[in-house]
Amino acid sequence: MDTKAPSTSPQDTARRARVLTGYRPTGPLHIGHWFGNILNMRKLQDEHDAFFFIADWHMLTTDYDRTELLPERIRGLVLDWLAAGIDPAKATVYRQSDVPEVAELALLLGMITPLGWLERVPTYKERLRDLAERDIANYGLLGYPLLQTTDITIVKGELVPVGEDQVSHLEISREIVRRFNRLYGPVLVEPQPLLSESPLIPGSDGRKMSKSLDNFIGVSDEPDEITAKVRTFITDPKKIRLGDPGRPEICPIFTLQRLFSPPDHVAWIDANCRSGALGCVEDKLDLAGRIVEYYRPFRERRAELERTPEIVDEVLAEGAAKVRPVVEETMKAVRRAMNLA
Template sequence: MTKRVVSGQRPTGRLHLGHYFGTLQNWVRLQDQYQCLFFVADWHALTTKFDDVGGISEDTREMVIDWLAVGLDPKKCFIYKQSDIPEVAELFVYLTMITPVSWLERNPTYKEMLREITSKDIQTAGFLSYPVLQTADIILPKGNLVPVGEDQLPHLELGREIVRRFNFLYGDYFDEPEALLSPVKRLLGIDGRKMSKSYGNSIFLSDDPDTIRAKVNQMITDPARQKKTDPGSTEACMVVYPTHHVYSSNAELQEIETKCHEAAWGCMACKRELADKIIDSLAGFRERRAEIEKEPGIVNEVLREGLHQVRPICRSTIHDVRSKLNIFSETTVV
């Protein structure tokens, strides 16, 4: 049996380079190798945006357009919305019944986000239970493989623990999902932190060339290098040189390092070269996005077709789960 890949993203509107290298590049590759299910995690969005829901619909549309523009093909993969499948919520309820609170509280990603997000109180049951809902997303359609970045590994391992507990209590049924790590571990934002829309440090896939150049010019380089004639250090270059690693060959990286160490060029020249590479890499994306935007109904069409393909799988799973929990009856509508 072909292994099934399941992964999703919270609808945050137009996507940035961090999304592309952390997730989307991998998705595009995987759709030619496995049966892939990619979902809009709009319920997950409520864990931190419960007080700001006005833009979720438009953010979903913009994000799916970006998915299609980077190369996700609805003929090769299924694209759907989490909230269109009520069985996800039902399985989430069952899994919360068997998941110890201590497992959720020790999650390092949970602790990190509590430290990072200080503008609102996110210590809610929904936010704490984020990994349980994520587990339901993955195992309901019988996902085997989950493409994730390193920062999501604790969530996935927690999901594996939940699956083991379910199988122990009710008999083997679910496979433990396995991680597929992205080739690029983490792309930094222009300020040196993780690239994130909430930090205002992102280069978006749909940014025009002038905007990209302006953002690259803000990137942090070697803070000790004051003048062009001062020798630089690529090791101390906080953002520009690490980003060159994504866009440059080994030979090009060696040339950049030599020029920097010997003060053969300044940081602005290094930034110009990086900006040109980013702009060139996104030319095809910008053209495809412009074409997709001319078809106003395409996003709903793609989501409807994905739902049509995925929901029968989920209904079958929840039917089996109800039986294992001894709450299934012939009168239950499935």
């Protein structure tokens, strides 16, 4: 049996590497998503052959009993992406469930994936712990990495953007691909991690900004809502009133100011917080104003898109048509290699 990896032709070398990233439709985008994913996706679509998909089947691993939320969340996510500058003319934007072959390949890969590999993935236990009140200890959640491997390999994804602390998450996908290729020949492409910067964005309680912790500022929140949310953020607990010296390095407001303010203003805040001359209320109002302005073009563009709601179906149909030939090619090779066709 030929065990060489799939070859790269001279033509391949000249083309852009295929990068894939998926997104669970869990609700409106917030600032953490914006700086953690969206800005990176805008760069990826310019520099790579980018595939962006809405991972609606993945959402079922934790929200299988809330499917009534799916259509609106998918619609909202497509509108958010478009308003944020994700361009379907540059990237292939599609919905996972529009590619039923994903289920077929997930089943086939499931046949060769040892249970122990899935059980040792830390996110499985983390999810069970974080969502202890929900009944999610299901086969679907355990098989999450398998579905993820399928998403990547079915479109021949070569690169997967990950933060430095997530490189190990991709390792199981690489192991499954290697096992498949050892058993059936060099059919699947082994994905590589694409290290990407993903700054830790604090929420109102100082923990990582997240929807489930309800500590987030949505990128489409109205100005009043943004101001109200910024006011609730914790600051340096030792800085109680104007005049008290503060420690910007432990303050979530300062972390956000570094994202939304020019460097000279950040330096001014740093100095005046430490001296006590700057009060937290003043700093928060300043930050709120900057966030409101930063997202003004996004809000306006999103409102405009809302007036042509059919655009969502058009984008998804176009994406499904673009992804189909790639998927069919992979599945033909997989079925042939496994003597299923």
